[in-house]
Amino acid sequence: MSRPALPQPPLTCAGQTLPYQLVRSPRRRTIGLKIDEQGLTVFAPPNLPAAQLETLIQTRATWIRTKWTECCQKSALRVAPREGAMLPYLGRTVRLSLDSGPTRLEGEVLYLNPGRGDITVKLQRWYQAQALPFFLPRVAHYAEQLGVPLPAVALSNARRRWGSCHARGMIRLNWRLLKASPAEMDYVIAHEVTHLRHMNHGPVFRETLQHLYPDHAEAHRTLRERGFLYHAF
Ligand SMILES: [Zn+2]
Numbered sequence: 001m002s003r004p005a006l007p008q009p010p011l012t013c014a015g016q017t018l019p020y021q022l023v024r025s026p027r028r029r030t031i032g033l034k035i036d037e038q039g040l041t042v043f044a045p046p047n048l049p050a051a052q053l054e055t056l057i058q059t060r061a062t063w064i065r066t067k068w069t070e071c072c073q074k075s076a077l078r079v080a081p082r083e084g085a086m087l088p089y090l091g092r093t094v095r096l097s098l099d100s101g102p103t104r105l106e107g108e109v110l111y112l113n114p115g116r117g118d119i120t121v122k123l124q125r126w127y128q129a130q131a132l133p134f135f136l137p138r139v140a141h142y143a144e145q146l147g148v149p150l151p152a153v154a155l156s157n158a159r160r161r162w163g164s165c166h167a168r169g170m171i172r173l174n175w176r177l178l179k180a181s182p183a184e185m186d187y188v189i190a191h192e193v194t195h196l197r198h199m200n201h202g203p204v205f206r207e208t209l210q211h212l213y214p215d216h217a218e219a220h221r222t223l224r225e226r227g228f229l230y231h232a233f
Pocket residue numbers: 191195200201
């Protein structure tokens with residue numbers, strides 16, 4: 001019979017912290033590792049020295065970190081928004097409160113009238129309705145900086161792409177960018193506006209983008225890391 005899991009302090013693996021528990025069992029001859037939404041569980045023989053465990057965990061640190069990240073991503077995508085959910089909005093988080101009044105944002109609380117419909121669909125509609133008024137002035141700003149005419153802008157609902165620019169000069173921006181930070185949003189907008197001049201990702205494109213939005217590399221990195229959170233609904 002396994003002993004109950006021993007509560008352990010959170011573990012840091014390859015720079016990432018995750019919950020950790022140790023289960024010692026007399027029937028075990030080898031060490032086993034399991035990663036799920038609860039964190040890392042280590043199954044070990046009863047008398048295995050702690051130092052040996054620590055060494056094994058550190059040698060598997062990269063694998064643990066990767067698995068944990070995947071696990072967090074999957075669970076974030078599964079959670080349907082409900083009362084009290086913390087929602088990303090313009091780089092901050094707002095709390096969802098279900099309320100029978102009109103849907104509105106007051107301070108850091110988003111009051112949503114659930115009515116009879118699906119909360120996720122209502123939330124998406126609210127974000128979509130907010131998106132263009134935020135995007136358009138940023139597009140206008142970068143178009144002016146670059147000296148190109150203001151393009152037509154439409155929303156997209158793509159599962160992966162944040163934006164696209166068509167040869168005829170229309171820019172499409174994913175409405176979920178409204179959940180991103182202003183820096184991440186600006187990065188995507190500056191990138192697409194740069195395509196109005198250069199329809200490729202060659203050296204001249206990169207040079208122009210660097211000039212237009214000097215922090216693009218950092219914003220690109222954080223968007224790659226956090227983007228899955230913005231796709232949760
Ligand atoms: Zn591009």
